[in-house]
Amino acid sequence: MAGGSWTVQNKVRPGVYVNIVTAPKALGTLGERGIVSIPLLLPWGEPKVITTIEAGEDTMPKLGYPITDSALLLVREALKRAQKLLLYRVNAGTKAAVTSGNLTVTAKWGGARGNDLTIVISENVDDEDLYDVRTLLNGDEVDSQTVANIAGLVSNDWVVFSGTGDLAASAGVPLVDGANGSATNQDYLDYLAAIEPQDFNTIALPSTDVTAKGAFVSFAKRLRDDEGKKIQVVLENYPSADYEGVISVKNGVILDDGTTLTAAQTTAWVAGATAGAAVNEALTYAAYDGAVDVATRYTNSQIIAALQAGEFSSPRTTAGLSWSRTLTR
Known part of the structure; x- marks a missing residue:
């Protein structure tokens, strides 16, 4: 368990380090939080447009399935913490x-x-x-x-x-011969062009494609550094970004129904939780809703190395599933 005395910010493991200071008062009203966006491969729905899904909304009319269906797994994961999802279906598919x-x-x-x-x-x-x-x-x-x-x-x-x-x-x-098809890197670039004018807090990229990851990192840097929009992008296993606007998810989780999510799929929950968190709230030791274990376990030294590399990872603790988060080095 993490411990020790607080002198300066030199801690690696998450834990209880107390340093009491006077809480500053906000100068104005904080903006609305909880808007996440994800580009997804889906078996139904209007393609190549931003579709808004509110938490608790009936998804059948827009996405063709109830929210509980496995086809909408990542939609469900994102909305566990976020209040609104700006969904972009990247694949047009073949019509039955x-x-x-x-x-x-x-x-x-x-x-x-x-x-x-x-x-x-x-x-x-x-x-x-x-x-x-x-x-x-x-x-x-x-x-x-x-x-x-x-x-x-x-x-x-x-x-x-x-x-x-x-x-x-x-x-x-x-009806027959309906197919989902696939998505190209251009489809993801089209998504970035479509989402840029929208108001959102985080983006999840549930893909392992390195080229797409690089494009999303560049997008985040431009919006944050040039446009002043302090959005965040959540990617799987991409600590090389080494940038405060990028969250790199190292491992996946196992849900209580037995479903195993990869690190790429877990980006949906991480992005939703990050979007839904208050501006003064950290996700360190936040419990992953509905998860009972991690998909890959790491040793203490591996967790420390991951945190120092700027990765978002989860150990398995006696208190349940918790998350460690470091955004920059």
């Missing part, structure tokens, strides 16, 4: 589609989530000249329309209808 008779149905957004959609067409029980067209998501109805022909169909939040002529009854035709 199907043709039934004269009708073609295409998923509204690209991605694998489109493969969970099915279209059911049946004759209306009250009028034999009309058809009921139902859109199902994993068997649950998300839209229903009664029309005479294809021209009467209106696109909904999940699919786009096209074609001409009459409808033909069908017990259910699933």
